[in-house]
Amino acid sequence: MDEIEKEYTLSYHKNQFSIGADQIISQTGTFDQICDSIINNQLTYPVDYQGDPKHIKDLVPCISNTIYLPGADRRAPVFIDRYETLIFDVDNKLENPFQPEVAKQLLEERGYQALIYSTFSCTKERPKFRVIVFLEEPLKFTCDIEYKRFAEFILDHCGFSPYREQIDTQGHLLRDMALSKLPCSPNPENVWFIKIQGKPINYLQDDIEQFILPEETRLTIRTAKLRSKEEIFFIKHSLNHLDLSTLDLPRLYANLGWYCKKVKETTEETNYECYCPWADTHSDNTWKAGIIVKQGQPPGFHCFHTHPENGLVSIIKYFGLEKIEKVTQKKKYKYDGVI
Numbered sequence: 001m002d003e004i005e006k007e008y009t010l011s012y013h014k015n016q017f018s019i020g021a022d023q024i025i026s027q028t029g030t031f032d033q034i035c036d037s038i039i040n041n042q043l044t045y046p047v048d049y050q051g052d053p054k055h056i057k058d059l060v061p062c063i064s065n066t067i068y069l070p071g072a073d074r075r076a077p078v079f080i081d082r083y084e085t086l087i088f089d090v091d092n093k094l095e096n097p098f099q100p101e102v103a104k105q106l107l108e109e110r111g112y113q114a115l116i117y118s119t120f121s122c123t124k125e126r127p128k129f130r131v132i133v134f135l136e137e138p139l140k141f142t143c144d145i146e147y148k149r150f151a152e153f154i155l156d157h158c159g160f161s162p163y164r165e166q167i168d169t170q171g172h173l174l175r176d177m178a179l180s181k182l183p184c185s186p187n188p189e190n191v192w193f194i195k196i197q198g199k200p201i202n203y204l205q206d207d208i209e210q211f212i213l214p215e216e217t218r219l220t221i222r223t224a225k226l227r228s229k230e231e232i233f234f235i236k237h238s239l240n241h242l243d244l245s246t247l248d249l250p251r252l253y254a255n256l257g258w259y260c261k262k263v264k265e266t267t268e269e270t271n272y273e274c275y276c277p278w279a280d281t282h283s284d285n286t287w288k289a290g291i292i293v294k295q296g297q298p299p300g301f302h303c304f305h306t307h308p309e310n311g312l313v314s315i316i317k318y319f320g321l322e323k324i325e326k327v328t329q330k331k332k333y334k335y336d337g338v339i
Helices: 031-040 053-057 100-110 144-157 161-166 205-209 215-238 249-256 311-319 321-326
Strands: 007-013 024-030 062-064 066-068 080-090 114-118 129-139 193-196 260-265 269-275 288-294 300-302
Touching: 007 031, 007 066, 007 080, 024 031, 024 066, 031 114, 031 193, 080 144, 100 114, 100 129, 100 193, 129 144, 144 161, 144 205, 249 260, 249 269, 249 288, 249 321, 300 311, 311 321
Parallel strands: none
Antiparallel strands: 007 024, 007 062, 066 080, 080 129, 114 129, 114 193, 260 269, 269 288, 288 300
């Protein structure tokens, strides 16, 4: 009896802005079927295309190694089910780039199956590419830090550690819902693929357990994420009418008669020493915090003590919108004749 060939699942997304379930399609297939699907969906532009490539890049369909639970209504961590592949981006931002031929050799030496393909900004001088590796057993994590730690482990497993600095640390290695664009380039000559036959990466359960965080740590991380989402909502909905780049915190302090002193000024930024509104919680009885003002950007507020209230949103909430509006200009909207 012939052995049944293992199958994997990837999520396909309309573009990088896709959130709703109606814009996510799960596709299951063998290694060859998954690779052929990606290769056959490559996108190129006409040679005489005159538009902004970055604009079209935003609309390119994407894949994701995140598999969502049945009935998920949007792309969100709460709906993540499992991962059957890992995706790494090699950006080669430094000198002595990590060559795709070297990646191929390292994977072949270990007998791992993988797909390597060029990314949008790839050139002959500076190759940029994506590596998809396949896992023997599905991976289930409830925390993106656990995902990151395991991804680092697999990176070492593939022999990529010496080239770690050339691999994007802000993208797929850190995010559990990252999207990867399908093969695409303004220049068809820069689109290429390397398909490596082999076996999926087989890891032991002991390998997984070393990356699992204690439940209390996971709770802390989820709470911090929730606070971050609440702050984003507050900025978008409560402060949407204000141009925060004009918020004059030093003037607000002066209006209230609070201590705020300029301590450093450069062509790029101005630093102020100021009184922290939460000084009564400081364990060392000090009261200082700092304000950073940069041209064209919202000011920064930071206190080096560990109270949870910190940052610009916290200081805005402390003083209240009425006081903040007095030292901030409203956004200017340009009427273009279209409603």
